Amino acid sequence: MGKKDKQFVSEITPMEVDFAQWYTDVILKTDLVDYSPVKGFMVIKPYGYAIWENIQRFLDGRFKDTGHKNCYFPLLIPESLLKKEAEHVEGFAPEVAWVTHGGKEELAERLCVRPTSETIICEMYSKWLKSYRDLPFLYNQWCSVVRWEKSTRPFLRTSEFLWQEGHTLHETYDEAQEETIQMLNIYKEMAEDVLAIPVVIGQKSDKEKFAGAHATYTMEALMHDGKALQAGTSHNLAQHFTTAFDITYLDRDGELKNPYHTSWGVSTRLIGGVIMAHGDNRGLVLPPKIAPVEVVIVPIASHKGGVMEKAMEIYSEIKKNHRVEIDDRENYSPGWKFNEWEMKGVPVRIEIGPKDIENNQAMLFRRDTLEKEAVSLDNLSEAVETWLKDIQNNLLLKAKRMRDEKTYYVKSFEELKDIMATRQGFVKAMWCEERSCEDKIKEETGVTVRCIPFEQEKLGDTCPFCGKPAKKMAYFAKAY
Amino acid sequence: MGKKDKQFVSEITPMEVDFAQWYTDVILKTDLVDYSPVKGFMVIKPYGYAIWENIQRFLDGRFKDTGHKNCYFPLLIPESLLKKEAEHVEGFAPEVAWVTHGGKEELAERLCVRPTSETIICEMYSKWLKSYRDLPFLYNQWCSVVRWEKSTRPFLRTSEFLWQEGHTLHETYDEAQEETIQMLNIYKEMAEDVLAIPVVIGQKSDKEKFAGAHATYTMEALMHDGKALQAGTSHNLAQHFTTAFDITYLDRDGELKNPYHTSWGVSTRLIGGVIMAHGDNRGLVLPPKIAPVEVVIVPIASHKGGVMEKAMEIYSEIKKNHRVEIDDRENYSPGWKFNEWEMKGVPVRIEIGPKDIENNQAMLFRRDTLEKEAVSLDNLSEAVETWLKDIQNNLLLKAKRMRDEKTYYVKSFEELKDIMATRQGFVKAMWCEERSCEDKIKEETGVTVRCIPFEQEKLGDTCPFCGKPAKKMAYFAKAY
Numbered sequence: 001m002g003k004k005d006k007q008f009v010s011e012i013t014p015m016e017v018d019f020a021q022w023y024t025d026v027i028l029k030t031d032l033v034d035y036s037p038v039k040g041f042m043v044i045k046p047y048g049y050a051i052w053e054n055i056q057r058f059l060d061g062r063f064k065d066t067g068h069k070n071c072y073f074p075l076l077i078p079e080s081l082l083k084k085e086a087e088h089v090e091g092f093a094p095e096v097a098w099v100t101h102g103g104k105e106e107l108a109e110r111l112c113v114r115p116t117s118e119t120i121i122c123e124m125y126s127k128w129l130k131s132y133r134d135l136p137f138l139y140n141q142w143c144s145v146v147r148w149e150k151s152t153r154p155f156l157r158t159s160e161f162l163w164q165e166g167h168t169l170h171e172t173y174d175e176a177q178e179e180t181i182q183m184l185n186i187y188k189e190m191a192e193d194v195l196a197i198p199v200v201i202g203q204k205s206d207k208e209k210f211a212g213a214h215a216t217y218t219m220e221a222l223m224h225d226g227k228a229l230q231a232g233t234s235h236n237l238a239q240h241f242t243t244a245f246d247i248t249y250l251d252r253d254g255e256l257k258n259p260y261h262t263s264w265g266v267s268t269r270l271i272g273g274v275i276m277a278h279g280d281n282r283g284l285v286l287p288p289k290i291a292p293v294e295v296v297i298v299p300i301a302s303h304k305g306g307v308m309e310k311a312m313e314i315y316s317e318i319k320k321n322h323r324v325e326i327d328d329r330e331n332y333s334p335g336w337k338f339n340e341w342e343m344k345g346v347p348v349r350i351e352i353g354p355k356d357i358e359n360n361q362a363m364l365f366r367r368d369t370l371e372k373e374a375v376s377l378d379n380l381s382e383a384v385e386t387w388l389k390d391i392q393n394n395l396l397l398k399a400k401r402m403r404d405e406k407t408y409y410v411k412s413f414e415e416l417k418d419i420m421a422t423r424q425g426f427v428k429a430m431w432c433e434e435r436s437c438e439d440k441i442k443e444e445t446g447v448t449v450r451c452i453p454f455e456q457e458k459l460g461d462t463c464p465f466c467g468k469p470a471k472k473m474a475y476f477a478k479a480y
Numbered sequence: 481m482g483k484k485d486k487q488f489v490s491e492i493t494p495m496e497v498d499f500a501q502w503y504t505d506v507i508l509k510t511d512l513v514d515y516s517p518v519k520g521f522m523v524i525k526p527y528g529y530a531i532w533e534n535i536q537r538f539l540d541g542r543f544k545d546t547g548h549k550n551c552y553f554p555l556l557i558p559e560s561l562l563k564k565e566a567e568h569v570e571g572f573a574p575e576v577a578w579v580t581h582g583g584k585e586e587l588a589e590r591l592c593v594r595p596t597s598e599t600i601i602c603e604m605y606s607k608w609l610k611s612y613r614d615l616p617f618l619y620n621q622w623c624s625v626v627r628w629e630k631s632t633r634p635f636l637r638t639s640e641f642l643w644q645e646g647h648t649l650h651e652t653y654d655e656a657q658e659e660t661i662q663m664l665n666i667y668k669e670m671a672e673d674v675l676a677i678p679v680v681i682g683q684k685s686d687k688e689k690f691a692g693a694h695a696t697y698t699m700e701a702l703m704h705d706g707k708a709l710q711a712g713t714s715h716n717l718a719q720h721f722t723t724a725f726d727i728t729y730l731d732r733d734g735e736l737k738n739p740y741h742t743s744w745g746v747s748t749r750l751i752g753g754v755i756m757a758h759g760d761n762r763g764l765v766l767p768p769k770i771a772p773v774e775v776v777i778v779p780i781a782s783h784k785g786g787v788m789e790k791a792m793e794i795y796s797e798i799k800k801n802h803r804v805e806i807d808d809r810e811n812y813s814p815g816w817k818f819n820e821w822e823m824k825g826v827p828v829r830i831e832i833g834p835k836d837i838e839n840n841q842a843m844l845f846r847r848d849t850l851e852k853e854a855v856s857l858d859n860l861s862e863a864v865e866t867w868l869k870d871i872q873n874n875l876l877l878k879a880k881r882m883r884d885e886k887t888y889y890v891k892s893f894e895e896l897k898d899i900m901a902t903r904q905g906f907v908k909a910m911w912c913e914e915r916s917c918e919d920k921i922k923e924e925t926g927v928t929v930r931c932i933p934f935e936q937e938k939l940g941d942t943c944p945f946c947g948k949p950a951k952k953m954a955y956f957a958k959a960y
Binding site: 034036037038041042043044045046048049050052053069070071072073074075076077078081094095096097098099100101102103104111113120123124127128133139143144146148159160162331 | 524550556557575581607619624811
């Protein structure tokens with residue numbers, strides 16, 4: 001029969017041995033992604049792209065629920081537009097790709113491949129906005145952006161990535177602030193309820209904020225290796241761009257005014273977060289809500305009478321509500337298939353063979369706890385339903401536990417250094433909010449201020465790093 | 481109250497006066513699209529993008545039904561890859577945008593912004609394909625592409641446009657051919673059942689085929705002005721690229737072979753087709769299946785007791801199954817709103833005022849025939865349902881009638897010239913299939929061979945343009 005009865009060799013480096021190599025092994029061996037011939041650019045393979053589609057579906061629905069509409073702005077931005085907002089060009093110019101020729105002709109003005117679209121969108125908004133009656137503008141686009149990165153890793157940092165960018169205009173500062181926080185909260189809902197990744201939300205320090213922003217808000221997640229991942233940001237841009245791009249409207253009082261402005265985005269980086277928050281040494285562990293395959297059915301001795309029929313029956317039943325696959329490949333043994341689907345992180349596996357059918361049962365396996373249980377065929381659908389919900393919840397709980405175990409309070413610079421040298425993780429500490437202090441911490445330890453969280457705790461009165469009076473508690477960590 | 485009681489001025493140039501200006505007026509005044517600061521690049525505004533989303537939803541579903549999966553390949557392609565297939569580079573090199581700098585550094589090799597992705601995808605496929613067991617490869621991507629065009633018009637021909645491109649590999653020529661035709665048929669289904677645009681399907685002449693294709697199949701639609709629109713193409717690429725890119729697999733017989741290859745795509749150009757196939761001098765006429773708003777409710781004298789309540793009740797009922805909006809803007813008169821929604825092509829309008837409520841009725845208006853009818857509130861949902869179906873069907877019938885009226889048979893070159901000089905349209909004629917004949921027709925009349933249709937008619941034995949023996953009947957037209 002030519003069955004591959006040889007042992008399944010996943011060849012995934014254990015994460016304790018080399019976390020970076022574990023990550024690379026997992027993403028390549030599970031067919032999420034591949035390297036492309038252009039350095040720093042990735043190919044997102046169907047299994048990886050399906051995760052992105054599931055994230056998109058949820059977010060796009062929430063954006064529309066909250067009154068946002070999608071549109072599409074050009075890929076290429078004239079250099080003169082990029083330069084209109086001073087901080088913005090300073091932040092992005094060093095990392096953009098430049099188009100200099102169209103066909104055989106050299107262009108009169110260079111065009112950059114969008115690294116983000118504030119500038120081109122503001123240029124259009126300045127044409128469109130006339131009256132306070134037109135506000136708010138609530139628009140979003142799904143696209144790819146290019147940022148020329150020196151050192152890249154698939155999903156986490158690549159020279160091109162897929163994302164969404166929302167860009168809104170409002171009459172008042174307060175409305176813009178409300179929008180900024182509303183979108184951050186939608187991101188948090190997505191992270192926790194869909195990706196099962198707990199996040200800390202709060203404000204970025206001035207050093208870490210978006211180039212051109214009045215204030216940047218972020219959600220920060222913790223990975224298995226104790227490093228933080230910035231998983232989504234929402235910016236209150238106030239009138240920085242609307243002034244620079246001369247966006248005005250006639251207000252209720254007959255005066256011409258500049259509107260207030262926000263932008264917010266999440267990207268395929270989230271997939272990297274899912275891998276590093278839930279994965280284990282067998283490979284991926286996917287939350288059911290985003291798993292391309294929620295349930296896989298593996299028929300045992302499928303040539304024997306009745307097995308394939310029963311497997312197909314189960315398949316049809318589960319297909320009504322879930323993404324399900326039946327693995328009827330003839331040239332692989334059941335054991336080999338079990339290993340492969342475990343590596344690919346499928347939440348629930350159903351095994352059904354002649355003996356199971358005799359006993360009116362099937363074997364259920366769950367990827368998160370590796371538990372296996374015989375379930376009566378009469379209750380199979382309900383059991384699958386319950387397990388999927390339970391796996392989704394359990395993954396969030398596990399990730400929370402992991403994060404809490406790797407979260408530390410420090411009261412001195414020495415403690416911070418010791419944690420970073422020995423174990424890594426989130427560090428909570430009081431902080432003076434001074435740029436010089438932040439620079440020094442980064443220089444000596446590689447640690448950055450992840451955010452000043454909305455949920456504050458009072459840990460003391462002085463900054464443990466420089467001794468000045470403390471203003472707020474902040475989260476510190478090494479980050480992706 | 482400040483109501484704009486002044487007459488609604490759509491300022492749309494009548495199509496009989498100047499069709500090109502009519503088109504421009506319609507797309508700008510209905511907020512489908514706008515020009516961007518980069519010449520030849522368009523901004524797709526929310527109302528236009530929503531049409532694209534509805535097209536995408538249908539097509540993406542059909543692609544998945546037929547076993548295709550989505551993925552994402554890099555935006556930028558190295559020059560050396562573009563050059564690997566000789567005909568392909570010759571066809572595309574003159575119209576690509578070149579990236580020469582990343583950040584501050586000049587690149588060692590120029591990268592082109594993808595004009596289409598055969599080359600980069602084949603490069604990846606050559607890494608991925610090992611065995612006949614891996615076949616077929618059935619992948620698609622949704623993205624934007626850039627082709628540096630000298631003369632552009634929004635949706636119809638722009639330097640950047642949104643599209644999908646499917647790229648598949650197969651064991652045999654026959655399977656690849658079957659896939660090519662299957663996808664063309666899905667496009668035809670989309671055009672006729674969703675966009676309500678009748679299409680002729682057939683094969684492109686050698687002159688008109690895709691650069692690098694073995695055979696290109698097309699669907700061609702006829703616009704109000706008698707010009708043809710190539711609305712979608714599907715290519716059997718045979719082994720042209722798989723040989724050039726050294727894509728091989730180990731076949732059942734132990735031999736290394738090159739697989740057979742297809743690609744197929746449709747773009748935002750389809751939106752231009754919808755505008756020009758259904759629109760009239762009032763503006764857009766949208767088929768319900770792709771209309772961003774299928775039904776608009778305009779309350780009359782909405783300040784009077786019970787009107788808004790009843791309008792909201794109707795809104796909630798219709799919202800269960802359709803995209804519906806309620807226009808409760810206070811600063812516009814009902815008449816102004818009627819005109820605006822007619823211009824925007826909304827299929828069904830519901831008017832409800834105090835007198836209607838007294839009579840337990842609402843007024844229904846349909847955009848395609850401009851008919852208005854009083855309908856009992858007891859049957860309103862059913863009536864809306866029936867009207868939407870009827871409008872969808874009627875638009876296809878109308879477009880078919882229009883096309884048939886503008887389709888001519890010719891038996892001499894003079895007849896062709898006369899038709900093109902006086903009225904334009906689809907011309908059916910026998911043809912020798914010679915390149916020299918095709919070149920001469922184009923040179924003298926601007927007419928191209930649109931396709932050699934699958935549905936052949938025998939009109940004679942000689943080519944009416946050059947007198948040589950005829951091989952097939954073809955469709956000729958001036959085209960967008």
